[in-house]
Amino acid sequence: MEKRRHWIAPVLIGILLVGAIAWGYxxxxxxxxxxxxxxxxxxxxxxxxxxxxxxxxxxxxxxxxxxxxxxxxxxxxxxxxxxxxxxxxxxxxxxxxxxxxxxxxxxxxxxxxxxxxxxxxxxxxxxxxxxxxxxxxxxxxxxxxxxxxxxxxxxxxxxxxxxxxxxxxxxxxxxxxxxxxxxxxxxxxxxxxxxxxxxxxxxxxxxxxxNKKPEGLGNKKVSMEDAARIARDFIGGNKSTRIEAFEQGEDIDELRIPAYTFHLFQGNQKNDLPIYAGVSKKGGKLIWMANPRPIGKEDVSIKDAEKLALDYLKKHGFENMEPNYSLKYDGHILFNFAYKEDDITIYPDLIKVKVALDTGEIISFDASAYYLNHKDRKLDTPKISAEEARERLRTKFDIDSTRLALIPKGKNEILCYEFKGKYKDADFIIYINALDGKEEQILQLIHNENGTLTF
Known part of the structure; x- marks a missing residue:
């Protein structure tokens, strides 16, 4: 019995050592x-x-x-x-x-x-x-x-x-x-x-x-420490989330929206993948986020991905956003969301959200256009009716939908009637100025299995 005790302990230690080596390998x-x-x-x-x-x-x-x-x-x-x-x-x-x-x-x-x-x-x-x-x-x-x-x-x-x-x-x-x-x-x-x-x-x-000045940030200046906290809170990090500022370049203050830029590590290991983020120096807004992780087999539908993206925006305080166009490639889908006010689609206030189709995780967020343009607006009242605007269209243009939209044009924003429809089996969007009836823009929609592009 005594001899058995002498060899049991080394055997157990050996088994544990082999197991540890196997686990580590x-x-x-x-x-x-x-x-x-x-x-x-x-x-x-x-x-x-x-x-x-x-x-x-x-x-x-x-x-x-x-x-x-x-x-x-x-x-x-x-x-x-x-x-x-x-x-x-x-x-x-x-x-x-x-x-x-x-x-x-x-x-x-x-x-x-x-x-x-x-x-x-x-x-x-x-x-x-x-x-x-x-x-x-x-x-x-x-x-x-x-x-x-x-x-x-x-x-x-x-x-x-x-x-x-x-x-x-x-x-x-x-x-x-x-x-x-x-x-x-x-x-x-x-x-x-x-x-x-x-x-x-x-x-x-x-x-x-x-080179225009951002209109949606405010004038409050934030420190790098405050910006780091904002970035950590935005991505849902906790106290264990490591965050490091990284080199921004000598011309950082010449950008449209000067920002503090960070790597964020969710785990504790040195080889964990980082998430990148930029927080504006004025206003302390998270301008962009990117998680360049590999993407696995697709398991999320486009409809579910759109809902996840919309929920993500609401969670971060972006209300009244509506999806407009999307593009799917390399295992993810990119959605364009435009702000909506008084039933008018405000195209300059745009946010891009990218969803990974393996898990539905949000892997990219870009609100630079939104913060560049978003402001309290005094929207014009249309001077012509939708019916009068419709008369400016080609007679054989079959209309699917009509709505009011604010579109960018140079330094200006123009209130238009947006007509979506078909002409000879091709899809188009035509914008008619809601104040003077001028045809402002024509876009052709190209649909494929990956989404919709406009030209």
Whole structure:
């Protein structure tokens, strides 16, 4: 019996030790798989950004030599799509929004300037020499952007760069000599893109509109500590949530909405995935949030995702928001919500919410347009009736719905009747000025399995 006692204890210790080693190895394996999945996700995003920017450059080059308005309309439509996709996917990369502000602005301008020229062609007008010069400037920037992305892609492929490390660790966690080549290259890119001359045209992303002062923030200044608390509360964090400010760039105060920017870690492990967030320096509003986690198999319907997004907005104090358009890709769906006041849809007050379709989690939130434009408005009273506005439409335009909407146009906001309907089996939205009956805008709706786009 005594001998048995002597060997029982070592055996139990051995079993526990083997179990601990197995558990640790299993945890290590899971973490490795998760890190690999995240890195693959970022590699795909970077490749997609590169492809979309290449398409933008090719489209701009073709538009410069095309002589047909019809051909240009097709080219500008594709440029819009690729620039928007590039901007969205670049925003999901593990980098500071402040560090890519000029790049995002360039992509937004490329998309919106293309839209402006589409409208001009639809009005039967040619591109002026000044507009052709602006196009050439955009094309030069896209070519430079392309060259930098190609160089960066080749360099990181040769060095075995790990994107996931850029997402998880802040600069103070790395060796000082271990430069983040991805961040450095994009910062260099910013300095060149920032030299793009002003584009003066009638569109929501014109420089004179981008540089307007935010109207929905108020004037109260907040400290970084208060901003960190606001960010933690917004994402539903607790005392165990680690939060770190990250480098904002020397031109942070030149942004439309200067903000404190943070990494938030929900767990305690150093390799937990961060959530990114920006809180305005004035007003202390959470302007944007992004959770660039890998997305698994889709298990949430679009209808349920829309409800989750709407509930999320209500939870954070955004009442009277209505969904308008959506776009589904890469396992998530992006919803555009517009503010509604007195049964009038206020399009300038826009919030974008992205929902992961594996769990229904909100993985992105962008209220920059909302805070840029939201204010107490004295809305005009229509001077013509809906019936009078309807008389301005083509006779064979079959109307599905009619409502009042406030739409942006240059520096102004215009009250219009919004008519949705069909013409020869194609879906359109036509905006008729509710004060003078002028046709202000025509959008074509393109439906596919991923959602609805407007051109």
């Amino acid at each position: 299993n945890l290590y394996t899971i973490n490795e798989r998760y890190a690999t999945a995240l890195d693959n996700h970022y590699q795909r995003l970077f490749h997609d950004v590169k492809s979309h920017v290449e398409n933008v450059q090719v489209g701009l080059s073709k538009a410069l030599v095309a002589t047909s308005k019809e051909r240009n309309i097709l080219l500008f439509s594709q440029i819009m799509t690729d620039a928007n996709f590039a901007q969205d996917k670049l925003g999901q990369m593990p980098i500071s929004h402040a560090d890519i502000a000029n790049t995002e602005k360039f992509l937004a301008q490329a998309a919106d300037y293309s839209y402006f020229l589409i409208q001009k062609h639809l009005d039967g007008k040619d591109i002026s020499p000044e507009e052709r010069e602006a196009l050439w400037s955009l094309q030069e920037n896209s070519a430079m952007f392309n060259g930098e992305l190609a160089r960066l892609h080749d360099s990181m492929a040769e060095s075995g760069y790990i994107y996931e490390a850029a997402a998880v660790f802040s600069k103070k966690d790395r060796n000082v000599n271990d430069k983040n080549e991805f961040q450095t290259s994009l910062t260099n890119l910013e300095s060149h893109v920032g030299k793009t001359p002003e584009l003066i045209y009638d569109g929501p992303f014109a420089d004179q509109i981008i």
